[in-house]
Amino acid sequence: MIRVIEPGLFTTVQDLGREGFGAMGVSASGAADAVSLRVGNLLVGNHDRAAALEMTLVGGTFEFPDGDTVVLAGCDFTATLDGVSVELWTPVAVRPGQTLRVGATRAGARCYLCVRGGIAVPPFLGSTSTHVLSGLGGFAGRALRKGDVLKIGNLGRRSDFAKLSARARQLLVPARVLRVTPGPQWDRFGEAAQGLFASGAYHVTEDANRMGLRLAGPAIPAPAGGEMISEGVALGAVQVPESGMPIILFVEQQTTGGYPKIANVTSADFHSLGQLRPRDEIRFEMVTWETARALFREQEEVLASEELLFA
Amino acid sequence: MITSAADGVRFLPASDQTLMVYFGEEISVRAHECVLKVLRLLERKPIPVVRNVHPGYCSVLVKFDALACTHADLEAMLRGFLAGLEDVRIEKPRLVEIPVCYGGNFGPDLEDVCALHGLTPDSVISAHSCVEYLVYFLGFVPGFAYLGRMEDRDVEKNAGLRGKRPALQVPNALQGIPATPRLAVPRRVVPAGSVGIAGTQTGVYPFATPGGWRLIGRTPMKMFRAAPEVSSVLSIGDHVRFVSISVGQFAEMEGVPA
Structure with missing residues (x-):
């Protein structure tokens, strides 16, 4: 005990x-x-x-x-x-x-x-x-x-x-550039908003916990078309409320929400989200669906292999 | 008459492990029935790669095993699946009555709601408790039901289905509560069981959570419990009516299992 x-x-x-x-x-x-x-x-x-x-x-x-x-x-x-x-x-x-x-x-x-x-x-x-x-x-x-x-x-x-292998140690280093795929409302955000999101540096605010991480940085203009009908939200969804400051939904997330989602953190980077502290600076990098899938597959392959994990 | 439930369905990847399925772009009983049928179909004939579903008003977020298939694979599977949606029978909706003690300490915003709309407490309470609501879906936190009003014809149709009690007519707009704005500053903690209104929505907070809805009452019912077995008072597709109770009745009912 x-x-x-x-x-x-x-x-x-x-x-x-x-x-x-x-x-x-x-x-x-x-x-x-x-x-x-x-x-x-x-x-x-x-x-x-x-x-x-x-x-x-x-x-x-x-x-x-x-x-x-x-x-x-x-x-x-x-x-x-x-x-x-x-x-x-x-x-x-x-x-x-x-x-x-x-x-x-x-x-x-x-x-x-x-x-x-x-x-x-x-x-x-x-x-x-x-x-x-x-x-x-x-x-x-x-x-x-x-x-x-x-x-x-x-x-x-x-x-x-x-002990861990060198490869596993490398895998475990949390990323500060989070790979993301387009969110379900990506197209509703204008080009200016998409550009700001993809190029801006954001920092994690004090309001970061297992439910979500509120970010601060360049405000992302709200998408055209007004209010959203509440819908299911995925782990790692990057929501943009009226303030324009993104919120990343995390493990103890609400299951549904009404804010538009500009992007979604890739599965391979979920563990990195768990290591972010208030004031940490992060950026987003858009990747293709194929890349996201390959990154996830690669991570799972290492995790499933004792040979790759341990020295 | 509706041709096929799957008509106009739209698929959209939401993340590398999830696919959104949209049944139109507006809140309607018809879209809700599609969502409900998808859930029932998945319960009866599970798709092995499907790991989780998050229903919404007119959509279902489907989480899948991304090591086993792609978005396109899942979409193809779901398209085949949706062809059978019309044949899915939805069970008769249950009518769940939720006792609510309105006003006072339990409904600290009731007076503000009255002032906003120029209504008396009694008229707000009767408007809130005479309407039959539909549980569009559960979301946000465990056991939280998104309740909405139904069109008159749906209330009548379902009353016929149940065959017991005649459903009350949905009151006309003047008798109801107009759309009510949320609190400018959400409460940090809303007590469990609080009954709130926001816009034209109403709902019960199952847990002490932050919240911005205006609180008009509280139920002694425990909306979600983990023991002795996991149960939620409300489920998707249920019909709900609020029943006004006194402070004394609240005290008697508190802690009594639902």
Whole structure:
């Protein structure tokens, strides 16, 4: 088990989310940086979709009364185990009674603590992911608090992986130029708006969380044709409200919305969205559908291959 | 008479894993029935590459396995699928009654709504609670129903289908509530169960979420629950009527399972 000594800024239980309940208004949720969660799980011998702890900007302090095998995945939050430095992407055998202290981020927004066996919480609609807005799933439907005690599952196996390959490390570096495809209302935005979007530098505002990231930068003129009828929205949709400041919908997104969408972040760059912090500067690069598909396929091929992932 | 439900259907890639299917470009009961039929058809005859659907007023966003097929592949599959849409039988709509305690602390914007339209609280309450609404779809957050009014003929048709209670006539525009603007500054937290109006829409907030609709009442019903099993009071295609209750009735009903 894990005893939460300090929860950190915002730490939740996440897996790869619940897909298939959009008709009930339930979004998929799941890890903000799913690639890191998957690799972290593989490093400790878990199935890639096992539940882990997602820490945001500032990590927590966790005591392991029974000992466990753990790994930190994602961005470097500077961690120590009983005072000894712990490397990212390197599985560690924790002895009974030891305490893992995860500090503040050095770069990026999220760090995952994966434990062999996975975090054991009751699934909601087939997933252990926390859906914070509705208070469903995860550990009691909320972020962790001081004193919480988490159980560990028993589905892990021994893993012989010691470190990541160079290729995998490259794959995991979050991008600051986000590849996008045209959104369903792309054509309704005029050429000037399309040009501003494709060339402008935007920064992530303080209003960035698992539901969405509000950006600031060159205002994109609203499309002609006025109000939109509410429709389904995809993960990574770039909405443009009247203010002209784009909002990227993220893992705990609303399932439908009424703002026009100029673009959509490609699947291969979803994990990069999960590592963006307030004040980070980003740009958008339009790519073809074929390129988007190839990037996604390439990422999935690496993630499915132990040879490519591990050294 | 309608020729084919799939006439005028338009496909548009929305992301590298999703395809939008539009049934026209306006809110109508006919477009809604197409959306509902697609959902029912997918439940009965699942397409293996389809991973999720997000219904809207006149569209369905379809998420698919992008490693297994392309947008064009999925469009071809869906076109074949939509040919059978006319034959899909929609079940008789359920009529769900939602008790609402109007005004006071539960409906902090009721007085403003009255002032905006020069109406009395009683006339707003009776206008809101005498209309039968259609659940066009669920979206936004778990269990949130986008409710809309139906044309008179649809209310009558469906009342006939149900064969029980005669549906009330939709009141004429003067008896109803005119379009109501949203709050200039949305509330950071709207209490769960709040009943709001915005434009000509109305809805119930299932969870304490931010929101900009004007709140005229609150229901003691828990609109979405995860345990003992996942259930939503409202589903796509349901008919809804709000029933005015007192503060005392609210207190009695609160916490009683739906």
